[in-house]
Amino acid sequence: MNHLHTGGTMAAQHRSAFRAFAGREALVGGGVRWSYAGLAERCHRMARYFQSLGLGRQDGIAMLAGNTPEAVVVVIAAQLLGLRYTALHPMGALEDQGFVLRDAGIRLLVVDGARFAGRGAELAALGIARTVVSLGPAPFGADAVAASAAFDGSETPIEVQPDDVHKISYTGGTTGRSKGVVHRQRTALTMLLQQLGGWEWPAPARCLVATPISHAGGSLVLPTLLRGGTLVLADKFSPASLLQTVQDERISVTFLVPTQIYALLDCADRARYDLSSLQLVLYGAAPIAPARLAEALRVFGPIFGQIYGQAEAPMTIAYLRRDEHDPQRPALLQSCGRPLPGNEVRLLDAQLREVPPGEVGELCVRGPLVMDGYLNRPEETAKALAGDWLHTGDMARMDEQGYLYLVDRAKDMIITGGFNVYSTEVEACLALHPAVAQSAVIGIPNAKWGEAVLAVVVPRPGAACPEPQELMAFVQRHKGPVLAPKAVQFAEALPLTPLGKVDKKTLRAQFWQGQERLV
Structure with missing residues (x-):
């Protein structure tokens, strides 16, 4: 490899931050306040613990955890070693999480023992990952936090290369089996520079x-x-x-x-x-x-x-x-x-x-x-x-x-009577109504038009719930008859994915079940 024009690595960026701001406060949460030096020491200890488990550059590591200081330590330690990191979906099904472990070739699985002990035990029982450890005590695997404390906290050598795979991110699987998106150091560094500069x-x-x-x-x-x-x-x-x-x-x-x-x-x-x-x-x-x-x-x-x-x-x-x-x-x-x-x-x-x-x-x-x-x-x-x-x-x-x-x-575009209806346009219009807090617009089967526009509406707290015809007329007045919903349903809340996005797949399912096609 010609090293003259190769890019940097995420490991080098972490080391730069640790050195530059050693005495400052780096991380707060879970009852702790860590300085940059304290965070760095914990990350290097965890990296050496991972090495003791036989992990080396470009081996696969996955984690199932919440927003805890120890989870941040694991992510940074993985980057310091040049491991291929994969996050498991916090609300994913056991079958889907098992698929990710197998598809990504995961050798080490780290589980937040306090929050996901039950699922961690189930994943360990699958026998896909060679080693399963926990963050804190758990009925499966070693406690990585306690075990890593016995290791040296000085800087670990950086072996990761600019062309290495940085992480494999799995899509939400809203249209079938999740896909593993492969990102190298290049992608991560580009995003970082654009975040800092843009x-x-x-x-x-x-x-x-x-x-x-x-x-x-x-x-x-x-x-x-x-x-x-x-x-x-x-x-x-x-x-x-x-x-x-x-x-x-x-x-x-x-x-x-x-x-x-x-x-x-x-x-x-x-x-x-x-x-x-x-x-x-x-x-x-x-x-x-x-x-x-x-x-x-x-x-x-x-x-x-x-x-x-x-x-x-x-x-x-x-x-x-x-x-x-x-x-x-x-x-x-x-x-x-x-x-x-x-x-x-x-x-x-x-x-x-x-x-x-x-x-x-x-x-x-x-x-x-x-x-x-x-x-x-x-x-x-x-x-x-x-x-x-x-x-x-x-x-x-x-x-x-x-x-x-x-x-x-x-995939969310509605085709009704040969016309394209973009659901976000209808949702933006409904948001103008003083009694609407949130809405989701989907297409439902219709024998005449192929699809009809349905709006599922969450009324605004404290406001009187409007009549469906009132909302349909409101959209027609502002956007015309093609975009106007042909039906309105009310709900206390919209179904959300674990990442806070409106789950239109769930909304559609009740209407399209048994249909040969979903559009």
């Missing part, structure tokens, strides 16, 4: 990790550390506990999914908390209703930055800055921003031709952020990367200024 980090960076570190929350760890900031871990979300933590820990930055923002807006006593330290709320992972985003700006101020990415090109495809969240330019509240430097983005039709500005096409990406491919899935990899573009499956349009507007997931 996002508007406050100083000091006191970052509340309020989403699972197994998913988006984990991507906040290293950029926060490289800025000399402090990570504050929240293992479970509730509006009151999040607001209390922001006040008590003087949080300046966090990442939330839209459903968490809605919950904060609907929190009756939010005004009693001091949120003056909060300078940046990053949000993404699912569409946000522009009307509720405008409400959030009125309530919390101009502190929001939207991120856009997906498992195959994580977190940093595009970004909408705080100053672009401008109530005087309401159209921008529907945008996910402009591509970050280093990403080439095009909207393409089915023949891979770029569509004109304002027209809808599939959002496609290429650049160093893009995955290597799907593990053990050559046909699906070829489809996703056809024409040397990553096909995101997101339908979007771009305006003359380069702002991207997501209109729907390709």
